[in-house]
Amino acid sequence: MRHLIEPEDFTLEEIEELVDTGLKIYENPRDYQKICDGKILASLFFEPSTRTKFSFDSAMMRMGGNVIGFADADTSSTKKGESLADTIRVMGYYADVIVMRHPKEGAPKLASQYSSIPIINGGDGGHQHPTQTLTDLITIKRFKGTISGHTVAFCGDLKYGRTVHSLIRTMARFGTKHFYLVSPEELRLPDALKRQLVDKYGVELKEVVYLEEVIENIDILYMTRIQKERFFNEADYLKLKNSFKVTREKIKTAKPDMIIMHPLPRVNEIAYDVDDDQRAVYFEQSEMGVYVRMALIAKLLEVGPYARG
Ligand code: NCD
Numbered sequence: 662m663r664h665l666i667e668p669e670d671f672t673l674e675e676i677e678e679l680v681d682t683g684l685k686i687y688e689n690p691r692d693y694q695k696i697c698d699g700k701i702l703a704s705l706f707f708e709p710s711t712r713t714k715f716s717f718d719s720a721m722m723r724m725g726g727n728v729i730g731f732a733d734a735d736t737s738s739t740k741k742g743e744s745l746a747d748t749i750r751v752m753g754y755y756a757d758v759i760v761m762r763h764p765k766e767g768a769p770k771l772a773s774q775y776s777s778i779p780i781i782n783g784g785d786g787g788h789q790h791p792t793q794t795l796t797d798l799i800t801i802k803r804f805k806g807t808i809s810g811h812t813v814a815f816c817g818d819l820k821y822g823r824t825v826h827s828l829i830r831t832m833a834r835f836g837t838k839h840f841y842l843v844s845p846e847e848l849r850l851p852d853a854l855k856r857q858l859v860d861k862y863g864v865e866l867k868e869v870v871y872l873e874e875v876i877e878n879i880d881i882l883y884m885t886r887i888q889k890e891r892f893f894n895e896a897d898y899l900k901l902k903n904s905f906k907v908t909r910e911k912i913k914t915a916k917p918d919m920i921i922m923h924p925l926p927r928v929n930e931i932a933y934d935v936d937d938d939q940r941a942v943y944f945e946q947s948e949m950g951v952y953v954r955m956a957l958i959a960k961l962l963e964v965g966p967y968a969r970g
Pocket of ligand 1: 712713784790793823824885886924925926
């Protein structure tokens with residue numbers, strides 16, 4: 662049995678295969694509409710979500726499967742004091758695969774130790790978000806043709822943004838070498854991660870404060886929201902919340918085939934009039950999340966294109 666707790670749980674070949682399978686499903690969704698017949702996804706969200714939760718639900722339903730679960734842990738026995746381990750043990754009798762999101766880093770890993778069915782991490786605190794990484798990679802492949810070899814700028818909250826932590830490491834594994842890290846000083850990428858990227862994967866990281874310094878050089882702009890819920894101090898948040906914003910003016914000199922990505926939700930870091938620019942692909946990115954999650958569920962359940970022998 663396999664779990665997906667962090668992107669390293671899958672080899673590069675497996676990740677690229679998921680992306681390619683997701684693209685095939687996107688082209689011909691009808692071919693896959695019954696492959697999860699009789700299967701159940703448990704979606705356990707201990708933290709708010711729109712895209713991750715509903716794209717998983719939609720993915721399962723588009724393959725003929727069913728979904729149970731909660732979007733607010735206060736409606737579950739967690740509220741009565743039940744441990745995560747007990748909840749997970751029992752869900753193994755009710756479902757075939759679990760996707761869970763939790764505010765505590767490491768909670769999905771812990772859950773996987775008690776689970777009799779595959780666990781998918783739908784985001785754990787400021788730590789990892791492997792299915793967003795799959796979503797990001799399928800989007801990059803759809804719009805840029807290849808997963809690696811692009812010059813990428815990550816912009817915003819690089820300290821607490823779990824989507825960044827999962828994606829940058831995976832891009833480095835795939836051989837991408839040039840990254841710009843655009844953020845206020847207080848929200849820089851954690852040192853341990855920077856060291857790993859440089860020592861293990863030999864990437865080149867350039868830290869800058871303003872997007873204007875790099876906009877002309879990049880192929881992919883990955884925007885992020887300031888992770889308000891992970892700030893301990895409201896004053897720090899208020900000080901930083903407007904510290905960067907993409908506007909039409911700022912992308913004037915960008916390459917015509919650059920793409921602007923964002924895992925969403927957007928708060929105010931991309932002006933609404935950027936949405937009409939052909940380089941803005943963040944809504945298509947949310948769309949692609951469904952197809953790559955269909956591929957992932959099929960892989961973990963060993964059905965459809967992943968059926969054994
Ligand atoms: C992200 C998350 O939850 O980490 N959202 C998502 O899953 N699409 C990004 C965010 O909340 O800022």
